Amino acid sequence: MTGWQLAVPAVWPLHRVIVQFDEGSSGLKQPLSIAVAQPRSTAFDVTSNVEAVRAVGTRVVVFPEGSLTGYELDAELVVPEDERLAPIVAACAETGTLCSPYPREGPMLIDFVPDGNLYPFESCWFDSSVGRVHYIDEGTGPTILFCHGAPAWSFLYRHIVKDLRDRYRCVAVDYLGFGLSERPAGFGYTIAEHTAVLGELIDHLQLDDFVLMGHDWGGPIGLGAVTARADRVRGLVLGNTVFWPIEAMANRAFSVIMGSRPMQRRILQQNFLVERVLLAELGRKLTAAEAEHYRAVQPTAEARRGLAMMPKEIRAARPLLDQLARDVPAQLGDRPTLLVWGMQDMVFRPNTSIPRMRAAFTDLDIVELPDARHFIQEHTPDAITAAIAKRFP
DSSP, rough: OOOEEEEEOSSOOOEEEEEEEHHHHHOOOOOOOEEEOOOOOOOOGGGGGGHHHHHTTEEEEEEOSSSSHHHOOOOOEEEEEEEHHHHHHHHHHHHHHHEEEEESSSEEEEEEEEOOSSOOOOOOEEEEESSSSEEEOOOSSSSSEEOOOOTTOGGGGHHHHHTTTSSEEEEEEOOTTTSSSSSOOOOOOHHHHHHHHHHHHHHHHOOOOOEEEETTTHHHHHHHHHTHHHEEEEEEEEEOSSSOOOOOHHHHHHHHHHHHHHHHHHHHHHIIIIIIIIIITTTTTTTTHHHHHHHTTSTTTTTTTTHHHHHHHHTTTTHHHHHHHIIIIITTTOOOOEEETTOOSSSSHHHHHHHHHHHHOOEEEEETTTOOOOOOHHOHHHHHHHHHHHHOO
């Protein structure tokens, strides 16, 4: 491929410009994305070329620094000689930036910028062995690692992180396929794979003497990652989760039904797990903008592939859960543990789950949340925050 070849220092921050060509004027069947790198002192501005941009029928959206990731740029990139890209290339040339088009069918990143009023955190990124992971790392003090379940993302912990970051270092992760993290080609989105990637992040951040909080699938994923690192774990916070094979008939039936072809289509095409599970429970608890933050990070069928895998894992992850049922009491059973439980949860019922937690941990405090259902972080964030601060001062 011939084209312009330009160099850029690897330390420059990364921006992304999404360019949508009108199909009639370009013949393109899908959008192109353009990654833009620039020095911090330079403001990317396409307004000087806006008329030229309009002339070729483009729609340009510029995401400011820190709001959205793109691909890491190599030292040299090639821009195809395509006259339709000329306005963008010209704008980049004027401001000392660099453009590199790439097709959408590559590794998928989510083109969504959270509202800074709702999610007032700086995005951080970790290049794991299989894909780029989004997380937040807020505050200083004793470290707490927050692990979400399905179909949520780190947004679920926003109230808790805001309340604790003045006293704690709060790290909240988005698994691959969730939130703002990448949807890498070839990734299987199994619980075992999520567990391995989380372990890489823990090692990358060199977390030590930290507290793990796990909710829903965040329990098995988080516990699976830390059983191999038990000497670095200060304590545990577990909420409406399990770490043993899920035998309840209702849960297994849910797995079978959600794994069927018709329901897999609904998950992928209609965002069923967000719309009919999470938002069906939380609709009155959330503002329209908050609800949109759960929808917007699962925007397309392709983006929801990881989400569609989770119900199947209720049965498929049995070997991992069998192992955890042995390892957690053996490796972590003596750690200070806090149980925060939504007592109205129909997913993990308290009358069967809490006794098994009691049997697994020798130093256990239990905080019952009488009116909370499954997504406890949305129902009672203040009670959870207070319980964490009391248990792990």
